[in-house]
Amino acid sequence: MGVEIRVEGLTKSFGRQTIWQDVSLTLPAGEISVLLGPSGTGKSVFLKSLVGLLKPDRGHIWVGDRDLPYLPESQLYDTRKLFGVLFQDGALFGSMNLFDNIAFPLREHTKKSESEVKRIVLEKMDMVGLLGAEGKLPGEISGGMKKRAGLARALVLDPEILLVDEPDSGLDPVRTAYLNQLIVDLNAQINATFLIVTHDINTARTVPDNIGLLFRRELVMFGPREMLLSSEEPVVRQFLNARKVGPIGMSEEKDVSELEAEAKMGHDPGKLPPIPPQLMASDGRVRPAQHAPGAWCAAHGVTPPPGSFIDDLGRNWVEEWPRYVASMAPAGADHVPGGPPPGAPGGRYPSPPPGQHGAGAGY
Numbered sequence: 089m090g091v092e093i094r095v096e097g098l099t100k101s102f103g104r105q106t107i108w109q110d111v112s113l114t115l116p117a118g119e120i121s122v123l124l125g126p127s128g129t130g131k132s133v134f135l136k137s138l139v140g141l142l143k144p145d146r147g148h149i150w151v152g153d154r155d156l157p158y159l160p161e162s163q164l165y166d167t168r169k170l171f172g173v174l175f176q177d178g179a180l181f182g183s184m185n186l187f188d189n190i191a192f193p194l195r196e197h198t199k200k201s202e203s204e205v206k207r208i209v210l211e212k213m214d215m216v217g218l219l220g221a222e223g224k225l226p227g228e229i230s231g232g233m234k235k236r237a238g239l240a241r242a243l244v245l246d247p248e249i250l251l252v253d254e255p256d257s258g259l260d261p262v263r264t265a266y267l268n269q270l271i272v273d274l275n276a277q278i279n280a281t282f283l284i285v286t287h288d289i290n291t292a293r294t295v296p297d298n299i300g301l302l303f304r305r306e307l308v309m310f311g312p313r314e315m316l317l318s319s320e321e322p323v324v325r326q327f328l329n330a331r332k333v334g335p336i337g338m339s340e341e342k343d344v345s346e347l348e349a350e351a352k353m354g355h356d357p358g359k360l361p362p363i364p365p366q367l368m369a370s371d372g373r374v375r376p377a378q379h380a381p382g383a384w385c386a387a388h389g390v391t392p393p394p395g396s397f398i399d400d401l402g403r404n405w406v407e408e409w410p411r412y413v414a415s416m417a418p419a420g421a422d423h424v425p426g427g428p429p430p431g432a433p434g435g436r437y438p439s440p441p442p443g444q445h446g447a448g449a450g451y
């Protein structure tokens with residue numbers, strides 16, 4: 089199970105430029121969180137601060153009982169091994185083939201034998217669907233393959249925390265959909281704590297357990313996906329619905345006169361769209377940290393927008409969920425007698441741990 093990361097009052101500036109201030113949030117262990125924000129709001133700076141590549145001006149980053157910004161170099165080095173990071177461009181070495189790129193952290197940070205290195209590299213390449221491409225150079229493969237190679241490299245030290253910076257950058261919508269599925273599948277498999285920075289609204293709406301939004305040098309909101317997707321807060325609503333109406337302007341924020349003009353024109357932000365069902369692991373399993381659809385809304389007395397949690401086949405996943413979970417195999421069994429409920433994704437899923445699925449679990 090991944091570890092929880094607790095960020096308290098974190099502030100970062102470069103010279104006189106404050107990037108963000110007083111950021112506090114908790115990345116729950118094993119859950120997938122997404123960080124959003126207009127360009128330049130410091131999302132990448134936040135990821136780099138989390139992994140200790142940038143030092144904040146003040147505040148705390150608790151990883152277990154270690155406060156990362158204040159660790160002596162030797163402990164920081166150890167703590168960093170808990171993290172796997174996929175940088176925006178994959179950060180692969182151009183002159184090394186994929187095998188050597190992915191093996192790099194193992195050869196650099198462990199004393200494993202070459203046969204052990206080979207076993208681990210091939211296992212991770214298999215996990216991201218790259219088996220057979222070991223000998224290719226980064227310049228010979230597509231953008232999507234580079235991302236997957238970067239992911240395999242981020243996984244070789246079996247991280248407890250996986251940070252992913254813009255997995256969708258430079259990818260077409262279909263490749264983005266495949267990569268999103270891979271991220272959800274990996275979370276189901278390794279159960280680490282994930283934080284993904286993205287601009288892709290579809291990713292933000294369907295993949296994570298939690299969403300955070302940076303704007304005007306602050307973390308506007310961070311919480312369960314359902315909380316943000318049902319929020320009436322203008323910035324959150326504008327961003328998550330990719331609309332022009334709202335406080336975010338062409339170059340960061342609109343001024344008062346622009347907002348007044350918008351109000352005079354009678355522009356209103358419209359109705360909130362339905363909350364889509366969350367993306368499931370491709371074999372249909374419930375991720376250990378996954379919450380029941382509608383659980384946050386039910387626990388907080390929030391009526392989700394009409395049409396929420398209904399999939400393309402018209403099934404309402406709030407109603408479907410107890411049946412879906414109940415039909416799962418008993419712990420240890422591989423297959424569900426009779427298969428999954430009609431139309432449920434995949435046909436093979438393990439029993440979820442107890443206590444994960446009741447309304448309000450974990451909130």
Ligand SMILES: Nc1ncnc2c1ncn2[C@@H]1O[C@H](COP(=O)(O)OP(=O)(O)OP(=O)(O)O)[C@@H](O)[C@H]1O
Nearest residue numbers: 102107125126127128129130131132133134285287
């Ligand atoms: N090492 C650095 N030194 C000085 N300024 C920096 C440094 N790294 C980032 N910045 C500045 O911090 C701000 C935030 O950058 P960052 O890349 O984190 O934004 P972002 O939200 O990830 O943007 P995008 O969505 O466009 O990738 C920018 O103004 C950038 O120029």
